Amino acid sequence: MATQSLTLTPPRRRIAADSRLGLLLRSPVALLSALVLVFLLLVAVIGAPLLQDLANTQNLRLRFFHPFSLERGWAYVLGADALGRPMLAQLIVGARTSFLVAGATVALAATIGTTLGMVSGYIGGVMDAALMRISDIIVTVPSLLLALSVLFVLEPSIVNLILVLAVARLPIYLRVSRAQTLEIRERVFVEASRALGKGAGSIIWRDIRPLVVPTVMTVAMLEIASVMLAAAGLSFLGVGLQRPDVDWGTIVSEGREYLTRAWWATVFPGLAILITALAANLLSNWMRASGDPLQAAVMGATASREEAARP
Amino acid sequence: MAADTMARTSVLKVEKLTKHFGQVTALDAIDFEVAEGEILAVVGESGSGKSTLARTILRLLDASSGRILYRGKDLLGLSAGGMRATRRHIQMIFQDPYASLHPRRTVFELVSEPWRVHASVAPRREWPHRVAALLEQVGLPQSYASLYPARLSGGERQRVAIARALALRPDLLILDEPVSALDVSIQAQVIKLLMTLQQEIGFTSIFISHDLALVRLIADKVIVMNRGRIVEQGPTQAIFDYPRDDYTRLLLASSPELGEETTAEKQEA
Numbered sequence: 001m002a003t004q005s006l007t008l009t010p011p012r013r014r015i016a017a018d019s020r021l022g023l024l025l026r027s028p029v030a031l032l033s034a035l036v037l038v039f040l041l042l043v044a045v046i047g048a049p050l051l052q053d054l055a056n057t058q059n060l061r062l063r064f065f066h067p068f069s070l071e072r073g074w075a076y077v078l079g080a081d082a083l084g085r086p087m088l089a090q091l092i093v094g095a096r097t098s099f100l101v102a103g104a105t106v107a108l109a110a111t112i113g114t115t116l117g118m119v120s121g122y123i124g125g126v127m128d129a130a131l132m133r134i135s136d137i138i139v140t141v142p143s144l145l146l147a148l149s150v151l152f153v154l155e156p157s158i159v160n161l162i163l164v165l166a167v168a169r170l171p172i173y174l175r176v177s178r179a180q181t182l183e184i185r186e187r188v189f190v191e192a193s194r195a196l197g198k199g200a201g202s203i204i205w206r207d208i209r210p211l212v213v214p215t216v217m218t219v220a221m222l223e224i225a226s227v228m229l230a231a232a233g234l235s236f237l238g239v240g241l242q243r244p245d246v247d248w249g250t251i252v253s254e255g256r257e258y259l260t261r262a263w264w265a266t267v268f269p270g271l272a273i274l275i276t277a278l279a280a281n282l283l284s285n286w287m288r289a290s291g292d293p294l295q296a297a298v299m300g301a302t303a304s305r306e307e308a309a310r311p
Numbered sequence: 312m313a314a315d316t317m318a319r320t321s322v323l324k325v326e327k328l329t330k331h332f333g334q335v336t337a338l339d340a341i342d343f344e345v346a347e348g349e350i351l352a353v354v355g356e357s358g359s360g361k362s363t364l365a366r367t368i369l370r371l372l373d374a375s376s377g378r379i380l381y382r383g384k385d386l387l388g389l390s391a392g393g394m395r396a397t398r399r400h401i402q403m404i405f406q407d408p409y410a411s412l413h414p415r416r417t418v419f420e421l422v423s424e425p426w427r428v429h430a431s432v433a434p435r436r437e438w439p440h441r442v443a444a445l446l447e448q449v450g451l452p453q454s455y456a457s458l459y460p461a462r463l464s465g466g467e468r469q470r471v472a473i474a475r476a477l478a479l480r481p482d483l484l485i486l487d488e489p490v491s492a493l494d495v496s497i498q499a500q501v502i503k504l505l506m507t508l509q510q511e512i513g514f515t516s517i518f519i520s521h522d523l524a525l526v527r528l529i530a531d532k533v534i535v536m537n538r539g540r541i542v543e544q545g546p547t548q549a550i551f552d553y554p555r556d557d558y559t560r561l562l563l564a565s566s567p568e569l570g571e572e573t574t575a576e577k578q579e580a
Contacts, residue, residue, distance in 0.1 A: 188410035192472075195369050197398035197428050210415045 030286035048096035059084035113173025121181030143168035221284030225277030319346035328377035352530035408468035466497035
């Protein structure tokens, strides 16, 4: 037989990534969302250290300075707050903290929650029951109250804020991933993997995880917005971030008092949260769809290329 | 023929295998033996316990009692690790190729997956070459290696499943209605492929089916199951020509292709 001459290159991961980038370039909404997020991240990372001092500079003569005027330079183009601090500079500095808190919280909660959820769903038994009851307890206690009491006892710092929010958000990931795992583990391909001799760890990591992660990613992207708001709520109650640390939530709650006199102090940070949340949602939706071969075929032109290659 | 079978070594011997699902007895004291190179067919209506039997032999379901001797070793007595190592020699092809292949894995990854589990069979650098050879063996073009199962037809998927099962060069292959989910025109092709492979490689197989015409064509021995019991077993010819049990007769008579044929033959005789 001519088997000797047969050579076959294994499919490269990079090719898959390339075609996914291609898919992103062809989807205008997803591309725009990704660009907005990348832009905001860059502004937060590069701009924040440069504008740190300016953002905290008070100038009482510029109290409630009107937006859309270049009289005082670019920093004041979005107006100033009750203490005459430039809004634009504050937004940029706040962006870094908001992204840091929301991103770290979601990453921490999603990683731990999903791992526990998959193991609990696949193995079941006593551990599953115990984890689910703990998660029930966390859900029963209002997350704001939990965060409030913990941060009241501990010192309110960024690390503590992230830890407390992550614990409060854990049950969502735990339940989503467990529910999915319960469904996936009954599928025939998992049975086929067991017939092949795979252990529980390998089945969870290689068979179940690839199908759970897209759902969790969608949830996580949605959660970024609510974590930002939760952090804002805590800042508003005085146990969240303390000046000079500032995030968008802090700015919204500070501006709220003067809403009738200076709408810009609330609306601009609010808009920033809204745009970030919207972009994150749209992108997460696209990620889920493009990760699914069936939907990707409908969405992209790569499908027709593969179809053409088929004899 | 019977003497010939006796002389061959037994690959799988099942003794008093019983499986309960709560009150229901899915398998009731099953006894049978498969010899090397044989094709044993298991027939019976839906719900007669055929698939449960396959899954219990592979320990995908826990048996309630009995013994499953694979080349003299009791599979039910093996530790989890020992069983995992033994699975290399016993492979299964599932009924529905739309469900048995992981949707997020390319054909290359699906076929090479067994070597990831049993690393000693093929070193990683040999994978591309081996996958190519297996795809050739099951009659799929090399370009399919990079495709996902969603792109393949049912027959093509079942060929991928066959390639994956053969990747470990199994000694015993359990086929759980391997073609009943496929189009009639494709069924013949896949069966022909399986028969060719069986002759080339010489694995022993347990073939679960409710297609009696097909069983008559390919099987050496037949087990007839009803409500978790074996009602009759013996060489294919004997079962089809002189069925002794009422249920077997009923089954043969209700098969559209066979019903008339057997009565016609009897009239001739």
